[in-house]
Amino acid sequence: MFQDPVAPEALTLPAGAPAKIWIRHLAKYRDPNPARSGFELAVTLLPFIGIWAAAWAMLSVSYWLAVALALVNGLFLVRIFCIQHDCGHGSFFSNSTLSDWVGRALGVLTITPYDVWRRSHAIHHGAAGNLDARGFGDIDTLTVEEYKARSAYGRFKYRLYRNPVTLFFIGPAYVFFLEQRLPIGYMKAGAKYWLSAMGTNVGIAVALGLIVWFGGIMPLLLVFIPSTMVAAVLGVWLFYVQHQFEETHWDHKEDWQVHEAALHGSSHYILPPVLAWFSANIGIHHVHHLYSRIPFYRLPEVLKDHQQLAEANRMSIRESIKTVGLQLWDEQSRRLRSFRDVHRNLLGSK
DSSP: OOOOOOOOOOOOOOTTOOGGGHHHHHGGGOOOOHHHHHHHHHHHHHHHHHHHHHHHHHTTTOHHHHHHHHHHHHHHHHHHHHHHHHHHTTOSOSOHHHHHHHHHHHHHHTTOOHHHHHHHHHHHHHHTTBTTSOSSSSOOOEEHHHHHHSOHHHHHHHHHHTSHHIIIIIHHHIIIIIGGGTTTTOTTSOHHHHHHHHHHHHHHHHHHHHHHHHHOSHHIIIIIHHHHHHHHHHHHHHHHHHHOSTTOOOBOTTTOOHHHHHHHSSOEEOOOHHHHHHTTTTTBHHHHHHOTTSOGGGHHHHHHHOHHHHTTTEEOHHHHHHGGGOOEEETTTTEEEOHHHHHHHHHHTO
């Protein structure tokens, strides 16, 4: 249906070669296809709207069936967020104005203020893997020595934060439903971020107000909240596994290099084709971090053309589940380690 440019010549780097060598080659994949982008947007939004309407209609038949449809629609909402994500990188449309306004409109559906998120995410890309620049757009991660230096209460708070219930259920609900209603982190950064947050809030309020006006409270409780919560949980999970794995890459500022952190500190999450579609190939995260201007639908091309990248940082679903038990960065072994492992060593050293 869509014709892409002829594949560039495959590149294979020797072990230890600088990651930045990839940039010139990956630049050949950066141009989006406007027709393809429009198609991807349509096949995401139309089913999302259709399933939303079907779930609403099903409320008069069975609340359980309505909720089931809403949960399925959460997958489409994940994909909508991923398209918004590409808009934020300027990779979905060549026209930046179009990309930004599509992103802002999608932000009402994902309840995510586009300009605030875009700024936070840009900081994440510019500092991922930098131990001296943690705190924006990432999962809080302490080093082993930082954890040891904390008081008992400080350790307890960090363990509570890194508990799976907090990370993947309480956290997503807090971030998407509450935190994003204000431009947290950018309160004094200018009117742009307030306009983004408040404009998104107004859009959400109008949409939900119309839903309640025409359908009462049940579409809100049994369709909107379940689908949004599913998308929030899955979105946070995907973000988590993209950088939280045993052999990820962290360095202090003086040794940190953005391309090395991008290639070696981002996972290649191997998902079944249907889940890769719903997540818009975001599992090919090491390539995305190396060159964020590549449209999501061209990322598989990169792997097809460059076997070395296809084999890098591969993580299966089973392997990803094990990463939940890794919470502390060990600067000595350059590995993420578990609380249990660190406490065992602490006790053994006494």
